Amino acid sequence: MHNNLLYIILPYTAFTIAVVFTIHRYRKDAFTYSSLSSQFLESKELFYGSVAWHFGVIGALAGHVIGFLLPSGVRWFNGVPVRLYILETTGLLFGLLALIGIISLVVRRATSSRVRAVTSKMDVVVVTLLLIQVSLGVYIAVFYRWGSSWYVTSAVPYLRSLWALQPDLKMIEPLPLVIKLHIVNFYLLLIVFPFSRLVHMLVIPLQYLWRPYQIVIWNWNRRRAQAHAPQPARQPAGVTSPADEAAAETQPVSVYTR
Amino acid sequence: MVFHLDKCIGCHTCSIACKNVWTDRKGAEYMWWNNVETKPGTGYPTAWEDQNKYHGGWEQNNGQPDLKMGRRELRVLNIFHNPHLPKLDDYYEPWTYKYEDLFDSPEGADQPTARPISMITGKYVDIEAGPNWDDDLGGSPVYAANDPNLDKLTEEERAQVFEIDKLVFFYLPRICNHCVNPACVAACPSGAIYKRGEDGIVLINQEKCRGWRMCVTACPYKKSYYNWSTGKSEKCILCFPRLETGQAPACFHSCVGRIRYLGGLLYDADRLLDALRVPDDKLVEAQREMILDPRDPQVREGALGNGIDARALEACERSPVYRYVKEWKMALPLHPEFRTLPMLFYVPPLLPVMAKSEDGLYDSSNAELFSPIEKARLPMKYMASLFAGGNQDLVRYALKKQYAVRLFKRLDTVGDMDAAAVKRALEQLNMTEEEAEQIFRLTALPLFDERFVIPPSHREQALQMLNDDMWAEKGGAGFGFREAPVRGA
Numbered sequence: 001m002h003n004n005l006l007y008i009i010l011p012y013t014a015f016t017i018a019v020v021f022t023i024h025r026y027r028k029d030a031f032t033y034s035s036l037s038s039q040f041l042e043s044k045e046l047f048y049g050s051v052a053w054h055f056g057v058i059g060a061l062a063g064h065v066i067g068f069l070l071p072s073g074v075r076w077f078n079g080v081p082v083r084l085y086i087l088e089t090t091g092l093l094f095g096l097l098a099l100i101g102i103i104s105l106v107v108r109r110a111t112s113s114r115v116r117a118v119t120s121k122m123d124v125v126v127v128t129l130l131l132i133q134v135s136l137g138v139y140i141a142v143f144y145r146w147g148s149s150w151y152v153t154s155a156v157p158y159l160r161s162l163w164a165l166q167p168d169l170k171m172i173e174p175l176p177l178v179i180k181l182h183i184v185n186f187y188l189l190l191i192v193f194p195f196s197r198l199v200h201m202l203v204i205p206l207q208y209l210w211r212p213y214q215i216v217i218w219n220w221n222r223r224r225a226q227a228h229a230p231q232p233a234r235q236p237a238g239v240t241s242p243a244d245e246a247a248a249e250t251q252p253v254s255v256y257t258r
Numbered sequence: 259m260v261f262h263l264d265k266c267i268g269c270h271t272c273s274i275a276c277k278n279v280w281t282d283r284k285g286a287e288y289m290w291w292n293n294v295e296t297k298p299g300t301g302y303p304t305a306w307e308d309q310n311k312y313h314g315g316w317e318q319n320n321g322q323p324d325l326k327m328g329r330r331e332l333r334v335l336n337i338f339h340n341p342h343l344p345k346l347d348d349y350y351e352p353w354t355y356k357y358e359d360l361f362d363s364p365e366g367a368d369q370p371t372a373r374p375i376s377m378i379t380g381k382y383v384d385i386e387a388g389p390n391w392d393d394d395l396g397g398s399p400v401y402a403a404n405d406p407n408l409d410k411l412t413e414e415e416r417a418q419v420f421e422i423d424k425l426v427f428f429y430l431p432r433i434c435n436h437c438v439n440p441a442c443v444a445a446c447p448s449g450a451i452y453k454r455g456e457d458g459i460v461l462i463n464q465e466k467c468r469g470w471r472m473c474v475t476a477c478p479y480k481k482s483y484y485n486w487s488t489g490k491s492e493k494c495i496l497c498f499p500r501l502e503t504g505q506a507p508a509c510f511h512s513c514v515g516r517i518r519y520l521g522g523l524l525y526d527a528d529r530l531l532d533a534l535r536v537p538d539d540k541l542v543e544a545q546r547e548m549i550l551d552p553r554d555p556q557v558r559e560g561a562l563g564n565g566i567d568a569r570a571l572e573a574c575e576r577s578p579v580y581r582y583v584k585e586w587k588m589a590l591p592l593h594p595e596f597r598t599l600p601m602l603f604y605v606p607p608l609l610p611v612m613a614k615s616e617d618g619l620y621d622s623s624n625a626e627l628f629s630p631i632e633k634a635r636l637p638m639k640y641m642a643s644l645f646a647g648g649n650q651d652l653v654r655y656a657l658k659k660q661y662a663v664r665l666f667k668r669l670d671t672v673g674d675m676d677a678a679a680v681k682r683a684l685e686q687l688n689m690t691e692e693e694a695e696q697i698f699r700l701t702a703l704p705l706f707d708e709r710f711v712i713p714p715s716h717r718e719q720a721l722q723m724l725n726d727d728m729w730a731e732k733g734g735a736g737f738g739f740r741e742a743p744v745r746g747a
Contacts, residue, residue, distance in 0.1 A: 029746075030465040030466070031464060031465050031488075031490070031743055031744075031746070032744070032745070032746025032747070033468060033746065034467070034468050034469040034488070034489035034490060034745075034746055035468055035469045035470060035489065036469060036489040036745070036746060037469050037470075037471060037484075037489065038486070039339065039340060039343055039471065040343065040344075040345060040346055040471070040474075040484045040486050041345075041346055041378070041486055043339075043343065043345050046339060047339045047341075050338045050339050051338050051339050053338075054338040055338075113379045113381060114346070114378055114379055116379070117378050117379045117380070118486060118487065118745075120745075120747055122747035123747075195747055196747050197746060197747060199746075200468065203448070203468050204337075205337075205447030205448045205449070205468065205470065207449065208330070208334065208446075208447040208448075208449070209330065209331070209334065211449060213443070213444035214439070214440070214443055214444060214453070215443055215449060215451070215452040215453065216452065216453045216454075216455050216527075217452045217453070217454060217455060218454075218455035218456065219454065219455070219456060
């Protein structure tokens with residue numbers, strides 16, 4: 001019963017909340033999507049914390065995602081011991097990088113009065129959950145060796161069974177408590193995701209790499225606007241104009257490409 | 259936009275008008291979309307002109323313009339920590355005073371004082387910098403001597419600036435330049451910043467901005483500011499809600515010295531890349547080349563064909579900006595070498611040595627025409643470093659023209675001038691008496707409607723194109739937030 005609650009009901013609830021409220025927030029409150037950077041207030045310590053944390057956590061997350069998407073590939077890769085050692089070490093290094101990063105960020109947030117002025121309650125919740133998650137992850141990597149291999153044979157089948165809507169707990173039931181905590185804590189992170197600053201990871205500006213440098217936006221097409229003159233008769237509220245009188249044109253115009 | 263520096267009295271009314279209308283909010287206390295600096299001086303934020311420190315603006319890489327912040331591919335890696343972001347301490351920590359102490363303090367031997375407290379942390383602060391920290395300190399060895407423009411001067415020229423008798427300064431009001439080639443737009447990873455096609459105003463879409471802060475670094479004029487509370491960047495919007503209703507922006511409208519001029523300029527955006535290929539000292543002329551004559555029939559036809567309203571075109575014909583910048587060549591852009599093609603032009607201030615004082619005798623006779631210009635108290639090299647990418651001829655011409663107009667009007671009104679010499683002065687500058695009279699009129703006696711010739715923006719036409727229920731907009735101001743601009747969790 002209690003297993004069902006933690007490993008079936010909780011993940012589906014968390015996932016639903018994450019998806020629904022993230023979309024809702026993006027549609028209704030786009031203004032709140034921001035990196036909420038505090039570099040302007042404190043920059044020196046942020047460098048070590050933020051760079052270590054972000055590269056570390058992206059590496060560690062990428063490892064989990066690859067294992068989820070390509071379990072057989074990872075198993076094949078780990079078939080040769082040297083490759084297994086390399087993968088394990090890389091994973092651990094990313095985890096340690098993230099751990100050092102987040103500890104440094106926590107210390108910074110606690111000691112800089114300027115940064116504390118922009119710290120919300122949700123920030124405290126998020127950073128606590130992340131600290132727990134990364135600590136557990138590093139602990140697991142150190143004390144439950146060859147995680148890259150057993151992850152794809154125990155946790156991944158469970159996660160994939162959730163994805164396939166046929167939850168199957170038999171692979172994770174025998175896992176040690178620490179690993180179970182790591183899984184449950186992940187679901188908690190999913191629940192707070194849409195209500196916290198974590199949403200900024202969805203708005204990474206990758207499009208910047210290929211967009212033209214300059215953006216010019218015409219709020220309206222003058223030629224079309226003039227075609228509409230003289231003024232149409234007054235319309236009562238609620239009557240919309242025909243669809244072909246399209247809304248304001250907001251097409252970026254490239255002045256030059258590089 | 260043209261700012262006539264010879265008329266600026268440094269009263270900061272513009273700054274206050276702007277602050278009261280736009281930035282009197284949490285997170286924006288330190289923002290001065292409009293500020294007035296003393297030159298020589300370090301300005302705001304401190305030493306903003308030093309691009310070795312701030313890495314703003316553009317540079318030429320193999321004939322291609324790219325941001326001074328670095329290659330685009332590598333810049334993406336700076337997203338977790340922007341190495342060139344100005345810090346709060348490069349500006350100042352906004353403060354207020356604990357006024358309630360004046361009323362609530364217990365009775366004692368001392369007078370209670372209102373101690374300064376930070377508007378960020380709420381704690382007591384020692385005020386170490388402010389928005390006008392070096393105001394009027396033109397000769398100061400602590401502040402003015404750190405002006406980056408002085409680096410280009412020789413020892414002698416520097417000594418001349420700081421010689422106590424010749425202590426000299428002027429005021430430089432600054433707002434966003436609404437550049438033709440804005441570095442902030444080019445640097446924005448989210449694509450939130452854009453230039454409006456209709457009027458060229460550069461705006462940050464607050465709903466698209468994600469607070470990556472690249473615009474703050476990229477803008478060489480440091481006119482994009484990061485709101486530490488909302489996590490969004492903000493900048494001067496040229497009071498577009500006022501402009502769209504035919505009113506001058508607040509800073510223009512409130513200017514006591516009436517130094518500000520606003521009017522339309524037509525330019526050929528296709529010439530942008532060519533204009534950027536020239537060396538620094540040719541940039542001003544290249545930018546002037548881009549500006550088109552609204553009276554030219556071919557230009558008119560092209561503009562009308564592109565859907566520019568005839569009334570807007572008519573406003574461009576009367577534009578005071580066109581006259582100062584293109585016709586009279588008196589107004590120059592600030593630091594053109596940043597290569598953003600700023601659209602705010604300055605008429606450089608005339609600071610001539612009009613007389614010399616020897617043995618207590620004040621001698622104001624000048625042997626040669628224009629010799630006071632050559633002996634200007636601020637070296638021509640300094641002015642050229644500010645306004646012409648090092649091209650002293652352009653500054654000299656603009657200053658001589660102002661001087662010639664003075665000679666011409668003195669002959670006209672006082673009559674104690676040598677008429678032939680005045681004529682020669684005008685001829686040297688290829689200037690007719692009629693032009694001198696017009697420069698005098700627009701400089702000294704311009705009416706409100708002559709200073710601000712705002713092309714109509716025809717919002718009514720835009721409204722007609724909306725699919726939305728247009729009567730829902732009735733009574734609305736046409737701008738604002740659909741949701742409250744509060745910080746996300």
